[in-house]
Amino acid sequence: MVSLIDPTGASFLLVENRSMPMHVGGLQLFEKPEGAGRGYGREMYESMRDVEEIAPLFLKRPHRSLSTAGQLVWVEDEQFDIDHHIRHSALPNPGRIRELLDLSSRLHGTRLAWERPMWEAHVIEGLRDGRVALYTKVHHSLVDGISAMRLVQSTLSGDPDLREMPPPWDARTRRGRQRPVTTDTESGLAEIPTQALRSALGITAEAAxxxxxxxxxxxxxxxxxxxxxxxxxxxxxxxxxxxxxxxxxxxxxxxxxxxxxxxxxxxxxxxxxxxxxxxxxxxxxxxxxxxxxxxxxxxxxxxxxxxxxxxxxxxxxxxxxxxxxxxxxxxxxxxxxxxxxxxxxxxxxxxxxxxxxxxxxxxxxxxxxxxxxxxxxxxxxxxxxxxxxxxxxxxxxxxxxxxxxxxxxxxxxxxxxxxxxxxxxxxxxxxxxxxxxxxxxxxxxxxxxxxxxxxxxxxxxxxxxxxx
Missing domain, CATH: 3.30.559.30 (Nonribosomal peptide synthetase, condensation domain)
Structure with missing residues (x-):
């Protein structure tokens, strides 16, 4: 399935360079559940990595060619590699918040590549107080700040006893929330120029x-x-x-x-x-x-x-x-x-x-x-x-x-x-x-x-x- 990238998303892709990566990120801190052992960080990483089906949003990568009339579109990554997107890291001693912020700074300065879906998640342990951190980044062409917040909220619960909660990229997180029908921005490559023309004509309705x-x-x-x-x-x-x-x-x-x-x-x-x-x-x-x-x-x-x-x-x-x-x-x-x-x-x-x-x-x-x-x-x-x-x-x-x-x-x-x-x-x-x-x-x-x-x-x- 191919979908047209909206003009705002396309601008985020086209304007970025090595000095100006265009992704947003988040850093969450978690206290271990009661009774969790020393290996909890790895358990958290493995539960986020070992998912049966990836949600469609997290399989999309940008593409542009003659067949798309030069326009940027989303295509599904047919060689998706979960190990590239989910990482496990540990902080050096003494494991202060300073070391966590330094690592987050370095991770945030690295540009996401077009040839893969444009997101990463890093489970980070080694904080001396025992907490575990999660750093995630998603390209702004995929989500804005509000959408990113909603993705985080969709995987959290106010119930401390609830288990088996999937990460945001697990298809179970949003199953049943997406419309089953194909929208007018999802079709074959031949429809892309027509979609762009339709959008342009629609905007003229407010030109007055x-x-x-x-x-x-x-x-x-x-x-x-x-x-x-x-x-x-x-x-x-x-x-x-x-x-x-x-x-x-x-x-x-x-x-x-x-x-x-x-x-x-x-x-x-x-x-x-x-x-x-x-x-x-x-x-x-x-x-x-x-x-x-x-x-x-x-x-x-x-x-x-x-x-x-x-x-x-x-x-x-x-x-x-x-x-x-x-x-x-x-x-x-x-x-x-x-x-x-x-x-x-x-x-x-x-x-x-x-x-x-x-x-x-x-x-x-x-x-x-x-x-x-x-x-x-x-x-x-x-x-x-x-x-x-x-x-x-x-x-x-x-x-x-x-x-x-x-x-x-x-x-x-x-x-x-x-x-x-x-x-x-x-x-x-x-x-x-x-x-x-x-x-x-x-x-x-x-x-x-x-x-x-x-x-x-x-x-x-x-x-x-x-x-x-």
């Missing part, structure tokens, strides 16, 4: 509304207001060409602490996350004597209710877009920074809520296009960056989760730095905490781990400033 959406976006951008497009981001050390080497740092904080700050100010938890990041980046750049006078701008993906689309193929409802938010790094007072961010986020969401899903995607793509075009045209550092870093927040399980009796005690995301955007901050909520995952170019963002201390100091400063 595009000029108005564009004018609104450009007007707000020129006025330096929150929009899907930014024209006022300053140059920073983050906005340089990057290498393929990665550094990853992670830590979590209590959601109740963030909620208390938000309740005292009328802000959302996501606003508080942005304020923490803005303050931490300010402290970090001040240490390096590299803080610009103008506030840094973050690209923030958001989910919102969009106006019902006129496309027959679109269900409407939830849409995902992005806004460019000033982080208030020019403001010394943390309360002032939070207030500015809250106002900006409300304004940005209201602007996008007047658009249809297609218009939201088009305007968001417009805002992100310079970030891709500049490195492709070898103009990084010569033109003003469209934004300075990426900050996203993904919802996760609200209660304690288990995998075959092993309690998940930590969940941290690894994301994608790109040329001209050397730092990515992604957060995932889980069981009363919010885990921050900081992924950066090892050379362009020196001493990245210091940002964790700055995040903690900034949360304390916010609590004091608002009396939370």
């Amino acid at each position: 509304g595009m000029p108005g959406a564009l004018i609104k976006t450009l007007t707000k951008s020129v006025r330096n207001e929150t929009s899907a497009l930014s024209l006022h981001a300053p140059r920073t050390i983050f906005n340089q060409k990057i290498t393929g080497s990665r550094r990853f740092a992670a830590q979590d904080w209590s959601i109740e602490r963030l909620r208390a700050v938000g309740a005292a100010t009328g802000a959302t938890i996501n606003d508080v996350v942005l304020a923490m990041c803005g303050g931490a980046v300010r402290r970090y750049l001040l240490e390096l004597d590299a803080l610009p006078d103008a506030p840094l701008v973050a690209m923030v993906p958001i989910g919102l209710k969009a106006k019902e689309s006129q496309l027959a193929s679109t269900d409407g409802g939830n849409a995902v877009g992005s806004v460019m938010v000033q982080l208030g790094t020019d403001l010394a007072d943390p309360a002032d920074r939070l207030a500015a961010i809250h106002t900006a986020m409300v304004d940005g969401k209201e602007a996008l809520s007047t658009m249809t899903p297609i218009q939201i995607m088009a305007m968001s793509a417009l805002g992100q296009a310079p970030a891709i075009a500049a490195p492709m045209l070898r103009m990084s550092g010569l033109v003003r960056p469209p934004y300075n870093l990426i900050i996203s927040n993904v919802p996760g399980p609200r209660t304690t989760q288990y995998w075959n009796g092993a309690k998940m005690v930590g969940h941290y995301p690894l994301s994608i730095p790109i040329n001209g955007m050397a730092l990515n901050i992604t957060c995932i909520s889980y069981d009363g905490n919010i885990g921050f995952g900081l992924t950066g170019c090892r050379r362009t963002v020196p001493h990245l781990q210091r940002l964790l201390s700055h995040l903690d100091r900034e949360l304390v400063a916010l609590e004091r400033a608002v009396g939370a």
Whole structure:
């Protein structure tokens, strides 16, 4: 079976290179089940490796040829090798979290090859406290952050006594959840050009509304207001060409602490996350004597209710877009920074809520296009960056989760730095905490781990400033 790769997925495949792998990752920490022996790490690895049938999603690899009219399609890997995708590793002494993060950094900097399905999982033991870690990575053309989170959740349970739970790539995980009929994006190679034409014609149904959406976006951008497009981001050390080497740092904080700050100010938890990041980046750049006078701008993906689309193929409802938010790094007072961010986020969401899903995607793509075009045209550092870093927040399980009796005690995301955007901050909520995952170019963002201390100091400063 052959399926057409959607334009967003294809762009992730085409834009990547050795310095810019385009996969997302996750790091989970598990406590061994009660009574588990010293060989539990190997048992966990073998149970994830020895599956009878692989789910179709995890068999797909990209392909392009004359028979596909030059378009990228998914084909099934007929020589699938499970041992290539499931790995077993051990940390060197002394087995601290530092060694785990170092290993995760190296694994995350390695590009996935097109000739195989684009995913890996590494069971990692050797932590001195006895916990076992699982690092996974999946190409962004296969799943986005939300989909990756759902894959993880589909294999977890709130029941510590439940056993025989398959890993995400086991076909049993999603059996019965997929539609049995073939969709209009799954067919023979001869149908691929027709599918592309059908999609192009469908998009024109909303073309009449595009000029108005564009004018609104450009007007707000020129006025330096929150929009899907930014024209006022300053140059920073983050906005340089990057290498393929990665550094990853992670830590979590209590959601109740963030909620208390938000309740005292009328802000959302996501606003508080942005304020923490803005303050931490300010402290970090001040240490390096590299803080610009103008506030840094973050690209923030958001989910919102969009106006019902006129496309027959679109269900409407939830849409995902992005806004460019000033982080208030020019403001010394943390309360002032939070207030500015809250106002900006409300304004940005209201602007996008007047658009249809297609218009939201088009305007968001417009805002992100310079970030891709500049490195492709070898103009990084010569033109003003469209934004300075990426900050996203993904919802996760609200209660304690288990995998075959092993309690998940930590969940941290690894994301994608790109040329001209050397730092990515992604957060995932889980069981009363919010885990921050900081992924950066090892050379362009020196001493990245210091940002964790700055995040903690900034949360304390916010609590004091608002009396939370």
